[in-house]
Amino acid sequence: MxxxxxxxxxxxxxxxxxxxxxxxxxxxxxxxxxxxxxxxxxxxxxGGPKPPGPVFVDFVAGKSAHRRKFGGGRGQPLAKAIGLKKGLTPTVLDATAGLGRDAFVLATLGCEVTLVERSPIIAALLEDGLRRAGDDPETAEIIQRMSLVQSDTTVYLDSLQGEARPQVIYMDPMYPHREKSALVKKEMRLFREIVGEDVDSAILLEAARRCAVARVVVKRPARAEHVGDQKPGFSIESPNTRYDVYVKQALN
Incomplete structure (x- = not known):
């Protein structure tokens, strides 16, 4: 509704x-x-009794503002996994855009980021958040580096040819379902209501590895198995999160 x-x-x-x-x-x-x-x-x-609070996209305030100001710059694990370093800012395609938080971090660090979201409902939330952030003087320049595509991601990746292919593809598949739903963030509960369980991560990873010019980065819980049992070239770990990096060629 x-x-x-x-x-x-x-x-x-x-x-x-x-x-x-x-x-x-x-x-x-x-x-x-x-x-x-x-x-x-x-x-x-x-709806219903005792519903969780609303889910919306906000790149101006809240967590996004905190990460923009205090996230650790190019030294943070996400940036290292993507391959950001002095003089090197790759183009990135976020294959599982969701609420766009990691894509916003990468755009804040200078990357041109394409956000691909297969759910038209979540894409509508993203488009609204991008529009509002584009009107704010603190985030307008960052938003100019972000573009949104609503599409089945695997189909979209297979359609990219030549210079349209991104240097890096980033994936953040939905984390494995936990029995105690109270432990799952409200947005994840609502996302599952909309798109169901994430059962095609391995297929998406294969498409990403075909499409990316230089590398694919997959965000996982620290102790989770590799997506599709596909072993990465290396991983970058933080206390609760692991970034699996599949390298095709050196970034330049």
Missing amino acids: VAEPAELSPLLENLAENLGLSVTPAGEAESDLMLVRTRERLELRQ
């Missing part, structure tokens, strides 16, 4: 039509999952 306080925006009108969603005034909306356009932003909400 899509809920709007006033006129439906063209973006949500197309989304509602393509997905066969009903459109209801915000105050009257009652559904398990709702996209709600408030006066400030687009939100994904869950």
Whole structure:
């Protein structure tokens, strides 16, 4: 269900039509999952008793602002895995864009980043967040380095040829399901409601390894198995996270 306080925006009108969603005034909306356009932003909400708070994309404040100001620059594990170093800023395709947080970090560090998201609902949240951040003087320059594609990622990667291929492809597959749902972040619970379990990570990794010019980076929980049992060339570890790096050629 899509809920709007006033006129439906063209973006949500197309989304509602393509997905066969009903459109209801915000105050009257009652559904398990709702996209709600408030006066400030687009939100994904869950109905029912004691629902979690809304999920939305915010590149201006909150966690994104903290990482932009205090994230550790090119010395942080993500940047090292991507191959960022002095004089070297590769082009990056984020194959599992989600809420765009890691893509925003990379754009903050100077990378041109293409965000690919297969869910049209999550892509709508991303587009709204990019639009708002593009209007803010603190983040507008960063957002200019970010572009969004709504597509099946495997199909999109296989369509890229020649200079359109990115130097680095980044993947952050949905973490394995945990039995105690209270331990799973609210956005992950809602994402599973929308797209189901992430069962094609190995296929996506194979497509990424075909497409990337220099390397593929896969973000995993620190003790998780390699995606598709495909052993990386090397890994960069932090306390809770591991970045598996599949190298095709040196970055230059």
